[in-house]
Amino acid sequence: MSFERIKEKLNILADAAKYDVSCSSSGSKRTNTNKGLGDSSGMGICHSYTEDGRCVSLLKILLTNHCIFDCAYCVTRKSNDIKRAAFKIQEVVDLTINFYRRNYIEGLFLSSGIFKNPDFTMERLVAVAKKLRIEENFNGYIHLKSIPGASDELMREAGLWADRLSVNIEVPTISGLKLLAPDKKHEDFTKPMLKVKNEIIQYKEEKKVLKSTPKYAPAGQSTQMIIGATGESDKDIMYSANHYYTNYNMKRVYYSGYVPVAEDSRLPAIGSQVPMLRENRLYQTDWLLRFYGFSINEILNDKHPNLDIDVDPKLSWALRNLNHFPVDINAADKRMLARVPGLGMYSVSKILKARKFRKLNWEHLKKIGVALNRAKYFIICDSHQWEKRDLQAYQIKSLILQNSQGKFRKNYSGQLSLFN
Structure with missing residues (x-):
């Protein structure tokens, strides 16, 4: 042929x-043009x-x-x-x-x-x-x-x-x-x-x-x-x-x-x-079930049959369950640390190892790579009090979304400045 x-x-x-x-x-x-590579x-x-x-x-x-x-x-x-x-x-x-x-x-x-x-x-x-x-x-x-x-x-x-x-x-x-x-x-x-x-x-x-x-x-x-x-x-x-x-x-x-x-x-x-974002939220939920110790009914149930498009499923769960927080970074077990918004499993592992040698403070958590713009509303550590104070779930969500949008605008503005 x-x-x-x-x-x-x-x-x-x-x-x-x-x-x-x-x-x-x-x-x-x-596509390859002008005899380029690949x-x-x-x-x-x-x-x-x-x-x-x-x-x-x-x-x-x-x-x-x-x-x-x-x-x-x-x-x-x-x-x-x-x-x-x-x-x-x-x-x-x-x-x-x-x-x-x-x-x-x-x-x-x-x-x-x-x-x-x-x-x-x-x-x-x-x-x-x-x-x-x-x-x-x-x-x-x-x-x-x-x-x-x-x-x-x-x-x-x-x-x-x-x-x-x-x-x-x-x-x-x-x-x-x-x-x-x-x-x-x-x-x-x-x-x-x-x-x-x-x-x-x-x-x-x-x-x-x-x-x-x-x-x-x-x-x-x-x-x-x-x-x-x-x-x-x-x-x-x-x-x-x-x-x-x-x-x-x-x-x-x-x-x-x-x-x-x-x-x-x-x-x-x-x-x-x-929407691609719906796919993304489903994959995030899948990840929580397989690697973060969540059960399916904690995230999705008759009361909450659909995922929140605005925020990821772990943050959404945390906002619905503020009674579980604050989490003490220096005392909480692995399961509870994994449920803190802003903490991935890699950060959880580093926290568990690091706190064997000393109590961890805000600066230590920054160096570990914790997303403090999210985590600060759900944790306490050696040098910082709980940021939630008397905030309601919808207020925390609004603050986190504002912060995320502000970071996007800042990064986008910085990219534009390179070409001006």
Whole structure:
């Protein structure tokens, strides 16, 4: 097949893959001019992060954008009038190896529309990974998108060749899935997830006995939810995410704001984009659940079903629970320190170590990196009294927001002065 046809396929199938955010992307489209160094064309190259913090570049494509399903929220649904394309197995292998040899990428993120049936599609995804590992001796990172409804046998084989597997749950609730994707069943998503979870557990147990046990999905599994396509509250979304973390041992749940792709009475109107800030608040909540010791009902419940857009979820919780404050920096345990606005887990760790040697004061906290413009309303230390005094929650919120806006104006003014 000609180079031009391969390039056309790459354009179509890389563009279709951009809606999957379970693999981060820089979004850059800088092109090489005047014989410069490097080229970021935006065609299928995305960036993800390893467990140790390294940023790796991945070739991110669909095997095909043909699909037998007609999910209302999906740009590749069968009723949508778009250009269709499909890679052959060997074409994906060749692209991956050629890109890798040119140092463009360090791995592959491969998803697909569903053609013929789930097992037929999953077989082809597995075949790509297997060929890369066995025939090309490729040891780079491979992330395979698991196909809903695929058999247990194929899911097991996929995990032997891929580093990470993921099944996109797509819509946060079962009722939303029935509305927008009536051809799909909720168990089509959860069955592969459960298989991967159990295989990972079995691998870890067998590894204790036999060191030569083949690795199985060493980077675990993840999933993605579309936000804003149906009327779920933030509470619905995060309770669903918490369910997948708890019951399927997810490494990550990703939240993707719905991008209007069609006129449909079941969907939000064209032009009603989900605010990026809502996505951001959901990710912040996710972080609090996984790393800060919060339980889901503390942040979102029947009384507070949606996140505060004005402030981050930890500050919002603190303002609703002023009875827990002030926190004594020199006496509080790790759990309570982690709940102070302006204290990240890195700062908490430094505080716990530093206070073994002396009582900490305001200056020490500044050097540690505590965001005192927030924290001062919730803490006391060796040299400073509580800043709250008789302030109400709404007054503290207003002061913090004013301070944040003032810092923005100051920084923006400083940037302008450089060019005046």
